[in-house]
Structures are given as C-alpha cells and as structure tokens.
Amino acid sequence: MKNGRATFGSRLSAILVAAGSAVGLGNIWRFPYVAGENGGGAFLLIYIGCILLLGLPVLLAEFAIGRNSRRNSVGAYKSIAEKSKGWSIIGYNSVAASFLILGFYFVVSGWTLEYFITSVTGDIAEYTSSTINAERFDAFMLHPVRPIIYTLIFVLLTHTVIVMGVQKGIERSAKMLMPLLFIILIVLSIRSITLPDGIEGLKFFFRPDFSKVTAGTFLDALGQAFFSLSISLGCMITYASYFKDDTDLRTTALNVTLLDSVVAVLAGTVIFPAVFSAGIAPAAGPSLVFITLPSIFNTMSLGAVWSAIFFLLLVLAALTSTISLHEVLTAYVHEEWHLSRKNAARAATLATALLACVASLSLGIWREYTICGSTLFDALDLLTANIMLPLGGLFTSLFVGWKMNGTVLHDEITNRGKLKFGMYRAFVILLRYVCPLLLLMIFLYNSGLFSL
Ligand code: PHE
Numbered sequence: 001m002k003n004g005r006a007t008f009g010s011r012l013s014a015i016l017v018a019a020g021s022a023v024g025l026g027n028i029w030r031f032p033y034v035a036g037e038n039g040g041g042a043f044l045l046i047y048i049g050c051i052l053l054l055g056l057p058v059l060l061a062e063f064a065i066g067r068n069s070r071r072n073s074v075g076a077y078k079s080i081a082e083k084s085k086g087w088s089i090i091g092y093n094s095v096a097a098s099f100l101i102l103g104f105y106f107v108v109s110g111w112t113l114e115y116f117i118t119s120v121t122g123d124i125a126e127y128t129s130s131t132i133n134a135e136r137f138d139a140f141m142l143h144p145v146r147p148i149i150y151t152l153i154f155v156l157l158t159h160t161v162i163v164m165g166v167q168k169g170i171e172r173s174a175k176m177l178m179p180l181l182f183i184i185l186i187v188l189s190i191r192s193i194t195l196p197d198g199i200e201g202l203k204f205f206f207r208p209d210f211s212k213v214t215a216g217t218f219l220d221a222l223g224q225a226f227f228s229l230s231i232s233l234g235c236m237i238t239y240a241s242y243f244k245d246d247t248d249l250r251t252t253a254l255n256v257t258l259l260d261s262v263v264a265v266l267a268g269t270v271i272f273p274a275v276f277s278a279g280i281a282p283a284a285g286p287s288l289v290f291i292t293l294p295s296i297f298n299t300m301s302l303g304a305v306w307s308a309i310f311f312l313l314l315v316l317a318a319l320t321s322t323i324s325l326h327e328v329l330t331a332y333v334h335e336e337w338h339l340s341r342k343n344a345a346r347a348a349t350l351a352t353a354l355l356a357c358v359a360s361l362s363l364g365i366w367r368e369y370t371i372c373g374s375t376l377f378d379a380l381d382l383l384t385a386n387i388m389l390p391l392g393g394l395f396t397s398l399f400v401g402w403k404m405n406g407t408v409l410h411d412e413i414t415n416r417g418k419l420k421f422g423m424y425r426a427f428v429i430l431l432r433y434v435c436p437l438l439l440l441m442i443f444l445y446n447s448g449l450f451s452l
Helices: 009-022 025-037 041-069 074-083 086-122 130-142 146-163 165-191 200-204 215-228 235-240 247-277 289-299 303-336 341-361 376-405 408-413 424-446
Strands: none
Touching: 009 165, 009 235, 009 247, 009 303, 025 041, 025 086, 025 200, 025 215, 025 289, 025 303, 025 424, 041 200, 041 215, 041 235, 041 247, 041 376, 041 408, 041 424, 074 303, 074 376, 074 408, 086 146, 086 289, 086 303, 086 341, 086 376, 130 146, 146 165, 146 289, 146 303, 165 200, 165 235, 165 303, 165 341, 200 247, 215 376, 215 408, 215 424, 235 247, 235 303, 247 289, 247 408, 289 303, 303 341, 303 424, 341 376, 376 424
8 A cells, every 4th residue: 555545566567457458459459450451561660660659658658647646547637737727637538538438448348258258159150251240240239238238248347356446456357367368369379370371461461561551551550559558548647556666667668568569469460360361351441350250260170269269368358458447437536526436436337338338229229320420339439539549648748748847757757766767858858749749640630630
C-alpha cells in the first residue's frame, strides 16, 4: 500500500499488467490485416517508426503522470495542474473514451468467446468454406439474444477480476494470463509456419511493398500504434498510479512497447501462413479472423483444437484489455464520486453492459437505425479512434511537454535522480513539438478536415 492505495508487487508485475492492457484485439485482429493491406514489411517499418516517435514518449509521459499523482486519470490531471483546472478535461475525455470503447470492445470480445466455446463443443467444425462461415457469422449477429449473452458473459468476467481488487484481481490475472498468451502465440506461430506453403505467407507479411504505401499509410500506422499501446485512454495513467516508487518507468515503457510489437508481429506469422497455405487472397480485411480463419482451421487435421486455441488467445488478449478499460472507470468513480470500490465497479459494469448490448443489437436486429449513416457500433469506434484518442494524446503531450513542471517530471522518470535519463531532452522535444504536430495531423485527417 502507498498513501492508502494498493501497489503492484513487483517490477515484472508492472510490465505484465501494462502489457496486458496494450496487447489486445488491436494486435491480433487488427494489426495483421492493416499491415496486409498496406504493403506488409513496408507497413511494419513505418509502424516501428511511429512507435518510437510517438508511442514510446507518450506512454512514458502517461506513466509519469500516473505515478506522480497516484490518482485516477481525472484526479491525476487535477492534482498535477493544481489551479489550472481546465487541464482535467483531458482526464474526462479519457474516462468518456474508455466507456465508449468498452461499448464496442465488449461486443467483439463476446464474439471471440462464442467462437472459442463453439470450437470446444465442435459446433463450428462443419463450417469449412468462407461463404458458409460468412452466413453463420451473419446469422449469429442477427440473432436477438445470442451475441448479447456472450457479450454479457465477457462483461461479468471483467467485473469479477475488477472486484477482486488491484493486487488479487488485476495483478494476479495478468501474471497468469500473459505468459499463457505468449505460449499459445508461439505454438500457433510454429504450427502455421510449418503448414504447406506457409513460408509464402511469411514472405507476403515481411516483404516490403512500397508501392502500397501512401501518405495515408503513415497516419494509419500512427493511429494503430496509439490504439495498440492503449495510450490517451487513462489506462496507462491509472495503472502507473499503482506502480511502486522504485519501478523504472523508462524500462517498463520500453518493455511494454517491445512486447506489444512482438505480439503484433507474431500474430501476423500465425495468420498469413495459414491464409496462404489455404490459397486464399490475403487482404480479407476485418473478416479475416472471424470468417476466413475458422474455415481454414476446419480443413486442417485437429482443426477444432487449433481453432479453440486460437480463439482462446483472442479471449485472453481481449480480457486483459477490457480489465484495464474497466479499471479506468472504476478508479474514477471510486475516487472522484467517493463510492466504495465495489459499488464503483458495479456502476461501471452496469453502464458499460447497457451500452454494449445496444451496440451489439445495432449490428443485428436494429441494423436499420443509424447515426449519421453508421450503426452505433461503428459510430463508437469512429468517434473514439478518430477524434477522442488523437485529441487526448495531443493534449497529453502538450500537458507534459509544456505545463508539467520539468523538475517534477525529470525526478519522476529518474526515480528522484537514482536513474539516468540521457534522452531527456529528446523526450521533451518530442512531447513539445513532434507528437502534438503528428497527432493534430491524425485528428484533422481522420475527421475529414484535411486530406493528403
Ligand atoms: N490496446 C488494446 C488493443 O490493442 C486496446 C485498448 C485500447 C485497450 C485502449 C485499452 C485501452 O487491442
């Protein structure tokens, strides 16, 4: 405990918990198809550049805010900004964005659970072509209750971990689930690469095709880096508020970034060899994981087993991320509204469950109701990814770069001078000028106010 607040037990826990938030559907579901559509290895190179230039500095900045204030993401800005209360709007933006993201993230997480369970029961095994699988997926979404039940089970799983507390719930689950996730990923990667023609898939994934790279590719890579590292949503601030005083923020940020990128790359080495081995066109977009892959698994020997393992991987990745988003809400309601932690968690669960159910129905029986032409599900995704995330990141970098006291910031990152931070000047320059500029561009581009 520190100032009446729980802390994570070890340095490794800090890394695993933060990596749990970062590693999610964004790495395994989204990264491979975005990379596939944007020139494979070329996208990978650009992505790594974005992680270094934008992801790492903002992540480190959020760690510093969180541990320095030891508060939830709204309280953190309030306490560091002192009299300039306006800055706390960044915190409110992060709480609101976490809530809205959970609205659609829980729905997709529910699908992963359905696929896992139907793989275990063997029900999915008969769907061996993409066309039949697409029909099955559509029928599932149009069902009035089934997707909702899976979404609600996922909400309950998340809730259970949160009410168990910071150490017994969040920390312990990350220590169990993250190693398991890595083992599964490596096993699946080996299985996939050794399939006939699997190497062709690797070539496709790694060979840089610069002809596919446009200016938009850079902004896509930036957006992906941001979402993948869970930054500007308060998750990393809230988690860092539970770090110990001697946790090294620099190496924690570096390790989390590294693990997150390794998982994204490994996910590509699971998906593309399998796709090539089945002779399917690789740029299958978002349906790659829910439609193309299950049909491939079902033509393999022991298909149901591989399918179950793959969807378990998605369930684990999604769960550690929903836990972190839920914790943002729980910590905020608990500390700012002065409810007990249990009641705060209940309130957050109830509100997000309701939103997720409506979002799920908006893809099914309520398809015809749209907001500016999009379903509620898509609207939640677009609003958060295109507007709230880049704006949150923009103001976070401005806050740390310009407003936060330089000595306090330096002291926080170096553990009061015990560690060296040779890159400090570069870090501040990135936060002051480079990150705000890039984030402003992403925001203007995504909101359609600027085109390339
Ligand atoms: N980083 C997670 C992913 O890659 C998603 C996420 C975003 C989780 C923001 C928490 C906060 O899927």
